[in-house]
Structure formats: C-alpha cells, structure tokens
Amino acid sequence: MADMESFREAVTAWAAGGPGDPARESAARLPVRAVVLLEGPSDAAAVGALAASRGRDLAAEGVCVLPMGGAMSVGRFARLLGPLGLGLRLTGLCDEAERGYYARALDRAGAARGRFFVCAADLEDELIRALGVARVRELVRAEGDLRALETFLRQPAQRGRTAQQQLRRFLGTKKGRKIRYGRVLVEALDPDSTPAPLDGLLTSL
Secondary structure (H helix, E strand, O other): OHHHHHHHHHHHHHHOOOOOHHHHHHHHHOOOOEEEEEOOHHHHHHHHHHHHHOOOOOOOOOEEEEEOOOHHHHHHHHHHHOOOOOOOEEEEEEEHHHHHHHHHHHHHOOOOOOOEEEEOOOHHHHHHHHHOHHHHHHHHHHOOOHHHHHHHHOOHHHOOOOHHHHHHHHHOOOOOHHHHHHHHHHHOOOHHHOOHHHHHHHHHO
16 A cells, blocks of 8 residues: 555654654554564565465555564664554564564553564574475475575585575575565465464464
8 A cells, every 4th residue: 555655654764863744644644553563674575475365455454564674773663653652553573582672662662562473583484494494495496596595505604504594594695585585485374384473463463
C-alpha cells in the first residue's frame, strides 16, 4: 500500500533527525495501529511473504513493517513510535544477540516487555533448520545460484562448518541475496513448519 510506504519513509526520515509532523499526519490519516520493528529488509521480506501466504494484507490492517537499518536503531524508533511518541503498539523480530537491545528499548519507551520475538541465531538460521539443508539446496538450484554456492563451499574458510552454517553464510555473501531468499525460503515452508518466532510474530498482529 503506497500510503503505508509513505508513513514508513516519513518515520525513517524522522528517526534520522528530520521533522516529525509528516509521520504524525500520515499515522493519523491511515490510521496505523502497530509497527513491526525489524533489523533489515530481508526480515521484512520474510514477514511480508508469510503474511501473503496466509491471506493477510498487513498494510490494510494498519500494521507497518519497518526495517530499521540495524538493530541498534531500535531505541530511537521505539521512542518515536511507542507510548511516549505516536502511541502505537510495538512488536518486532530480532536475533538472540540483539535481545538486550530490544528489551531495553521497549522498556525505556514505556512499551510492554515481551512483545518481540527472538530467533535462536538469526531468521535465516531458523528458516534453514525448518526446511532442512537438502530442501534449501534445491531452492538454491531453482534460483540459479547452485554454481555460486559450490564455488563458495570450496573456500578454505568454509571447512569445518556444518552444512547449515555454510548455507547461512552463503545467503549473506551478495547484496540483495538475503532479501530474495527471505521471501523464497518462507514461500517454501509447509504451513506447520513455520519457525516459532516468525509464526508468533504474525499471530500476535
């Protein structure tokens, strides 16, 4: 939805030091009721793909899926959007290493704790475990990336890593690849194999 994209852009500009009025006006006009705080666009692609697979249009429901450009930005976005700012409901998805950032940010913003969902390592790791290594390799082949994967696996740095660790590293080796596979891997999931953090996030909205 174009209007939700405008709100997302206005919030991002506000968080970068711009004026807040465009975001306030856009939030009231839509209206926006909740914001999903995500580290980056690959997470947003996965959330969007899962919502679509379940017949949901989050933008139409008043939910803004917001990639922040890094987990350490969560405090700034939570302050602007949460109870002390626009008064929107906040939730999110983060890696285990980022749990502390999210917990402190939501606490300082006056938001309820425990409203975010944590991946054991990261979302790519969750998706690879849910699908299995063999299925992910099939998807890599279908996407035309098998030769690139095989070249990557011959690198000395990959020796000693598990197949799952190697695939996870591979997805981050080229700009845009994590975003594309965020969608591809989610679309390949069986309904009952969705990783718990991703399922919990969508169910909570």
